Amino acid sequence: GQQVQQSPASLVLQEGENAELQCNFSTSLNSMQWFYQRPEGSLVSLFYNPSGTKQSGRLTSTTVIKERRSSLHISSSQITDSGTYLCAMERGNTDKVVFGTGTRLQVSP
Amino acid sequence: EAAVTQSPRNKVTVTGGNVTLSCRQTNSHNYMYWYRQDTGHGLRLIHYSYGAGNLQIGDVPDGYKATRTTQEDFFLLLELASPSQTSLYFCASSGWGAETLYFGSGTRLTVL
Numbered sequence: 001g002q003q004v005q006q007s008p009a010s011l012v013l014q015e016g017e018n019a020e021l022q023c024n025f026s027t028s029l030n031s032m033q034w035f036y037q038r039p040e041g042s043l044v045s046l047f048y049n050p051s052g053t054k055q056s057g058r059l060t061s062t063t064v065i066k067e068r069r070s071s072l073h074i075s076s077s078q079i080t081d082s083g084t085y086l087c088a089m090e091r092g093n094t095d096k097v098v099f100g101t102g103t104r105l106q107v108s109p
Numbered sequence: 110e111a112a113v114t115q116s117p118r119n120k121v122t123v124t125g126g127n128v129t130l131s132c133r134q135t136n137s138h139n140y141m142y143w144y145r146q147d148t149g150h151g152l153r154l155i156h157y158s159y160g161a162g163n164l165q166i167g168d169v170p171d172g173y174k175a176t177r178t179t180q181e182d183f184f185l186l187l188e189l190a191s192p193s194q195t196s197l198y199f200c201a202s203s204g205w206g207a208e209t210l211y212f213g214s215g216t217r218l219t220v221l
Contacts (some may be wrong), residue, residue: 031207041197043212095206101151
C-alpha cells in the first residue's frame with residue numbers, strides 16, 4: 001500500500017494566506033525531503049529534514065519522527081508559489097527514496 | 110549548484126521500439142535514480158545505482174533495464190516499448206543514499 005500519504009491533495013489560496021501541507025508515513029521515518037514541482041514540470045529541492053524544524057524564507061518544514069509525519073508551512077503565499085509540493089522519504093534503510101502523490105497548490109490574486 | 114542533465118527532452122516511439130534515456134551528473138555523486146511520474150501515482154522508482162557498474166531494483170522495474178557506465182552516466186533502456194510506458198521520466202543524483210536529491214529536467218516519452 002501507499003507508504004507516503006500527502007494531504008490535502010489540492011489547495012486553493014488567495015494571495016497572502018498561509019498553507020499547511022502534511023505528509024504521513026506508514027513505516028518508520030528516515031531521511032525526509034520536500035520538493036517543489038513547477039507547473040512546467042521541473043523539480044526543486046526545498047528541504048532535507050530528517051527531524052526537527054527548518055526554515056527558509058517563508059517556508060518552514062517540521063518533521064516529528066515518533067509521530068511519523070512531516071509538515072510544510074507556507075506563510076504569506078504568493079502567486080509564484082503555485083505548483084505541486086512533494087514529500088519523500090527513505091524506505092527503511094534501503095536507500096530507496098519513495099514519494100507521496102503531492103499537494104497541488106494554486107494561489108490566486 | 111548540482112547539475113543533472115537528461116536527454117532527450119522529448120521522445121516519441123512506436124510500440125516495440127527501442128529507447129535509451131540518458132542522464133549525466135557532474136556533482137561527483139555516488140547515487141543516481143530513475144523515476145517515472147504519472148498522474149495519480151506521483152514519482153515511482155524504477156532503478157537506482159550507488160556507483161559505476163552497480164544496479165539496484167526499484168519498485169516498478171518491469172520492462173526497464175538500466176546501466177551505470179561511469180560515476181557520471183546512468184542510462185535507462187526500454188527494449189520493447191509499450192504504450193503503458195508513456196510517462197515523464199526523471200533522473201536524480203545524491204551524494205549518499207537518501208540524501209538530498211538533485212533532479213534533471215525530465216524526459217517526456219510517448220509510446221504510440
